[in-house]
Amino acid sequence: GDLRRTFPAFPPRAADREGFAETWWGDAWVTALEEGALDAARLARGRGYAERGHVDAITVTPGLVLAYVQGGRPRPYRVQVRLRTFTDADWERFLDAAADRPGHIAALLDKEMPQSLADCGAALLPGPGDLVPRCSCPDSGDPCKHAAALCYQTARLLDADPFVLLLLRGRGERQVIDALSRLSATRAARAAQEREPEPLPGIRAADVLARRDRGLSPLPAPSPPPPHPGQPPVYPASPGGPDPFALDQLATDAAARAHALLTT
Structure with a gap:
């Protein structure tokens, strides 16, 4: 449904780019990851995993990003990253x-x-420490390289569709x-x-009718408004x-x- 979206794995990308994300909100996500990390070496390896396409399909639900990441062993690791949902x-x-x-x-x-929506009284974008990773690998890093890889790929999801961020926040x-x-x-x-209604030029219809023969039939009552707005047609995709x-x-x-x- 609308509260669960799964995205196919990203293909490998060139590693000679200076920044990983392409939008300001994707950059903010990456900044939250990098400023909250405890080990720059793990971040670099995680970014390399992401660039080489080691992150499988990504599932996003309220407060959670989930994927399998291929590490150094034959069996991929199950990785999740949590983010607080909005009240x-x-x-x-x-x-x-x-x-x-x-x-x-x-x-x-x-x-x-x-960008004005990022500062609306509710912290839409995460800050350092707001991303909570968890991985099935034995590495106790915060984050480990597999979780870092998932976070980097999530930034690419946000680049393409900011509604992914709103889904993470709960809707x-x-x-x-x-x-x-x-x-x-x-x-x-x-x-x-x-x-206040603006004055209109001319003569009101009620004034004109008042000057004529009093035997005129009264005007019909206005039609009642519909109880609710109408539904739009189905628009075809082309x-x-x-x-x-x-x-x-x-x-x-x-x-x-x-x-x-x-x-x-």
């Missing part, structure tokens, strides 16, 4: 900050993490986007309700076209906003 109060602060700007939702759907992509859409629509409705999931989320958000304005 409800943490999620409330994050969602409030994310819904505060309309561009945040669009950025997340485009697989970008706005899946659809749950986060749905919550942001509802919160954004509620704020838009509240703002529209509090805003090569080179927009992401159907992103279109569905944008259409759902627009429908929620329109229904809120209609009912207020």
Whole structure:
């Protein structure tokens, strides 16, 4: 489901790169690993394992990254890295900050993490010591080279999809986007309700009707609003076209906003 995602193993990569991650949030993950490590030599060997493709498929669930890492023995080691999940109060602060700007939702759907969300009152990115590794190997290093390899490869996952970080903090992509859409629509409705209507040019229809024959039939009552927003159609996937999931989320958000304005 949305709370369990498994990613195939990364292929080997060139070892002549200065930085391992490609995004600022991936760099922050690597910084948390390297600044919290007790042995630079183990880190270097773990990075070498990651670059040579020794980390198998990676499974991410709330608070946990899990994979098998091939070491010096025939049988791979089972490695996990834990990260504290958000409390409800943490999620409330994050969602409030994310819904505060309309561009945040669009950025997340485009697989970008706005830097302003990292400082929203909830520590979205880990700091030194926040990553808790565990490995089935006999090495007692913190982290051992196998756990370091998994952490480095996880940074590549975060580069490609920042929702992996949100899943580690406890919520899946659809749950986060749905919550942001509802919160954004509620704020838009509240703002529209509090805003004074602007005067319109011309003559009000009620004034025109008041001057005419009193025998006119009364205007029909407005149609009742629908009880809930409509559901968007199913968008087909086409090569080179927009992401159907992103279109569905944008259409759902627009429908929620329109229904809120209609009912207020």
